[in-house]
Amino acid sequence: MKYNRVLLKLSGEALMGEQQYGIDPARLEQYAKEIKKVVDEKVEVAIVIGAGNIFRGMQAGKMGIDRVQGDHMGMLATVINGMALQSALEGEGVYTRLMSGIQMDQVCEPFIRRRAVRHLEKGRVVIFGAGTGNPYFTTDSAASLRAIEIDADVVLKGTRVDGIYTADPEKHPDATKIDELTFDEALNKNLKIMDLTAFTLCKENDLPIVVFDMNKPNNLYHLMSGEAVGTIVSQ
Numbered sequence: 001m002k003y004n005r006v007l008l009k010l011s012g013e014a015l016m017g018e019q020q021y022g023i024d025p026a027r028l029e030q031y032a033k034e035i036k037k038v039v040d041e042k043v044e045v046a047i048v049i050g051a052g053n054i055f056r057g058m059q060a061g062k063m064g065i066d067r068v069q070g071d072h073m074g075m076l077a078t079v080i081n082g083m084a085l086q087s088a089l090e091g092e093g094v095y096t097r098l099m100s101g102i103q104m105d106q107v108c109e110p111f112i113r114r115r116a117v118r119h120l121e122k123g124r125v126v127i128f129g130a131g132t133g134n135p136y137f138t139t140d141s142a143a144s145l146r147a148i149e150i151d152a153d154v155v156l157k158g159t160r161v162d163g164i165y166t167a168d169p170e171k172h173p174d175a176t177k178i179d180e181l182t183f184d185e186a187l188n189k190n191l192k193i194m195d196l197t198a199f200t201l202c203k204e205n206d207l208p209i210v211v212f213d214m215n216k217p218n219n220l221y222h223l224m225s226g227e228a229v230g231t232i233v234s235q
């Protein structure tokens with residue numbers, strides 16, 4: 001396999017499938033199966049999951065909820081998604097641990113870096129819930145941060161499109177896909193791959209990002225096998 005240790009970032013929205021809200025059981029099972037395929041090849045997999053399918057801190061204002069409270073709600077929602085993914089993976093016979101950036105001992109382990117690395121070494125999939133544990137961040141930033149902390153080889157950003165395009169392919173049909181680019185090129189072309197905090201963390205720590213289509217069957221496996229899947233952003 002091309003990488004030994006990866007951090008897979010899944011958005012909360014991806015878990016909705018065709019629904020408008022919440023978790024689609026079919027999508028959950030599909031993701032668990034895709035992840036199992038690379039775990040079976042002895043790849044160490046850590047996952048950060050978002051919460052756009054349940055709650056985002058940005059929504060708080062229009063509900064009369066303050067931003068920090070809203071961000072905490074968003075972080076708790078990532079733990080809900082993490083628990084669902086954990087169960088789905090366990091259903092496929094994959095050993096997992098859920099670690100949270102906000103302590104909630106009855107539900108999951110607290111995030112402790114050395115312990116997370118030990119779990120990975122033992123072949124367990126580690127799901128990082130509650131983002132960074134801090135408001136005003138996103139789960140993309142959590143993905144970059146945790147990836148650096150556990151010394152992952154790459155951040156794999158699973159999306160609905162098969163990579164980075166010259167423009168948004170859903171709005172500009174003539175946009176073309178880019179196979180690889182540097183961090184500086186992505187910045188200069190103003191290509192929005194992750195929010196700037198997340199992106200800068202990757203750039204400054206020389207951590208490549210691969211954007212790929214997580215919904216295409218076997219795509220994660222093909223990416224890990226070294227096939228030209230998605231778009232790679234590196235130094």
Ligand code: UDP
Pocket residue numbers: 010011012013049050051052053055056057058070071072073074075078130131132133134135136137138139140141142
């Ligand atoms: N969040 C936060 N700190 C973090 C990560 C997440 O406050 O370190 C909150 C924030 O309100 C965010 C929500 O959790 O809107 C869900 O995360 P995100 O929007 O990144 O989810 P995604 O877009 O990936 O589904």
